Amino acid sequence: MYSSIALLAMILPVANEPSVSWQNNYRIAKAAAVSKQKPLALFLAPGKDGWKKLLSEGAFSAEIQRLLAENYVAVFIDQDSDYGKKITELFGVEGQTALFISSRDGDLQAFRHDGTLSESDLAVALNRYSAATHVVVTTENLDIATSRATSSYSSPAPVYQNYFNPYCPNCRQQ
Numbered sequence: 001m002y003s004s005i006a007l008l009a010m011i012l013p014v015a016n017e018p019s020v021s022w023q024n025n026y027r028i029a030k031a032a033a034v035s036k037q038k039p040l041a042l043f044l045a046p047g048k049d050g051w052k053k054l055l056s057e058g059a060f061s062a063e064i065q066r067l068l069a070e071n072y073v074a075v076f077i078d079q080d081s082d083y084g085k086k087i088t089e090l091f092g093v094e095g096q097t098a099l100f101i102s103s104r105d106g107d108l109q110a111f112r113h114d115g116t117l118s119e120s121d122l123a124v125a126l127n128r129y130s131a132a133t134h135v136v137v138t139t140e141n142l143d144i145a146t147s148r149a150t151s152s153y154s155s156p157a158p159v160y161q162n163y164f165n166p167y168c169p170n171c172r173q174q
Contacts (some may be wrong), residue, residue, distance in 0.1 A: 018069035020060075022051070022076050026087055029075035034106040039129050041072040042100040044079055044093055051076040054097045056116045064122060071130035072101075101129045103136040110136040111145060121146055 023029035026042065033040040043051040052059055060068075068074045078084045079096075091100060093114060099122075101111040110129045117125075125145045128134060 018066055020065050020068045020074050022074055024076060024078075025083075026075060026077065029073050030102075030106060033073035033102065036073060037104055038071060038073050039104050039110065040100075040102040040106060041068060041074045041126070042091075042102075043074070043076045043097075044084065044088055044091065044100075045076070045097040046079040046084075048078065050078055050080075050097070054099055054117060055119055055122060057119050061119055064119060064126065067123065067126040067130065071126065099125075101125065104130075104132065104134075108136045109139045110134075111140050113142050117142070 023032065029040055029042075043054055045051055045053045047053070055064075077087050079088050079093075088098075091098065095114045097114070097116060099111070099113045099117070100109055102108065103110050111125055113125070121142060125142070128145050129136075
C-alpha cells in the first residue's frame with residue numbers, strides 16, 4: 001500500500017509538467033506563432049533529437065521545457081535533412097547548432113545564437129523574448145540578452161541581414 005502511494009507520488013509531478021510540442025515545418029510553425037501571438041523559437045541542429053545539442057548540458061530541464069511549452073511555438077529542423085539544409089542556408093547558419101527567436105508578432109528576428117548555450121543562458125533568453133513588454137528593435141545576441149556587454153563601446157548587436165524577418169518568402173515552397 002505505502003509503496004503504491006510512494007510510486008504514485010513520484011509519477012504525478014512528472015505528469016503535470018507541460019511537454020514541448022515540437023513543430024518540424026517552419027512555415028506551419030510561423031503561422032501558428034502569429035495566430036497565437038507567441039514568439040517562434042527555431043532550433044537548427046543535425047540529427048533526430050538535435051535540439052538537445054543546443055545545450056551544453058545535453059538535455060532541457062523541466063523549467064526550459066515549461067518556458068518553451070507555455071510561451072513559444074517551438075520548431076526543430078534537422079540540418080541533415082534536405083529541408084533542413086535549405087532552411088539552414090536561408091538563415092545563414094554556418095555551424096552545427098543555432099537558435100532563432102522571433103518577435104511576438106513574428107515580424108522581426110529578436111535573437112540569434114550560433115553554437116551551444118548553457119541552460120541558464122537559454123532560460124534568460126526564453127524569459128526575455130517571451131515577455132509582452134519586450135520591444136524588438138534589432139536582432140540581439142547572447143551578450144545583449146544576458147547584459148554581459150563590455151564597458152567599451154561596440155555596436156549593440158550584430159544585425160543579421162537587415163533585421164532579418166523570420167518569415168522568408170522562399171520558405172513558402174518548403
